[in-house]
Amino acid sequence: MILSASRRTDIPALYADWFCNRLHAGYVYVRNPHAPYQISHIDLSPDTVDMIVFWTKNALLMEDPLEEITRLGYPFYFQYTITPYGSDIEPGLPSKQSIISNFIRLSSLYGKERMVWxxxxVLVNRKYSMAFHKEAFANMCALLAPWACRCVFSFIDPYPKAMRRSGGQIDRLVSPQEMQLIAAEFSHIAATHRLPLMSCCEAVDLSPYGITHSACIDGSLIEKLLGCPLQVKSDPNQRAGCGCVQSIDIGAYDTCTHDCLYCYATHSPKTLVHNLYLHDGASPLLVGFPTPKDKIIKRVTKSLKNSQLSFDFLP
Incomplete structure (x- = not known):
């Protein structure tokens, strides 16, 4: 089983202690976002969890928990988002200098192959112009390229609620011509730093610039990190063009306090405040506790490791 932690919220930044508590308990409850009285019981034993994929914009509070996670025998890698935006776009984050330093520390401790930047x-407006992105990407590459196994970028998606919430700061999409120009610049800069550059779920063809499609839950990367083949399938629950393999996400929507203007995972500030109030680090659920109305179903999970070793993984 591949564990996603999480597309729906920033567990490393906000719920690291709760996550470690769940690993020690050996299971976690996940409430179905589309059927709120249905809860899945997920086994978290090391024999079942093949890989943990952490999604974060701030893993400063994850450094100590990672020592315990490693001691318990859970392999992991990071999808670590670091952008050049200020507090006007990402108001809930600490300084980018501290975040970059954290990325470098984690890479030095656990290896660059576990760090996806x-x-x-990519959003374009008057402040964050194409020229701005060119300079910012070059500066960030100089700092992060030695510590990342790859860089993945994408252009802002048209989430109506996010665009309305932005107060006009996100007032348009990136045009196809702008996409091509930005991709060409990014490709040249990344190549200068010998940093593999990939795009995430983009319909636009960027292959003329040597940019291939990436997958966040990347079966090939996981096989490489584990040193063995996996029996994985494409994730049918993701949008068209997504290359991710199946995983189980243990997060919950409306639980992230970063307040990024472009975010799709926070639907209601009122619900967010309520969920934060209900969170308890001792609960098997990220938000609140099970109620008598809930139906708890134990989900069938197993290791995806292929018992027949491929020649590709022989030493």
């Missing part, structure tokens, strides 16, 4: 999403 995401420059995501």
């Amino acid at each position: 995401r420059y995501d999403p």
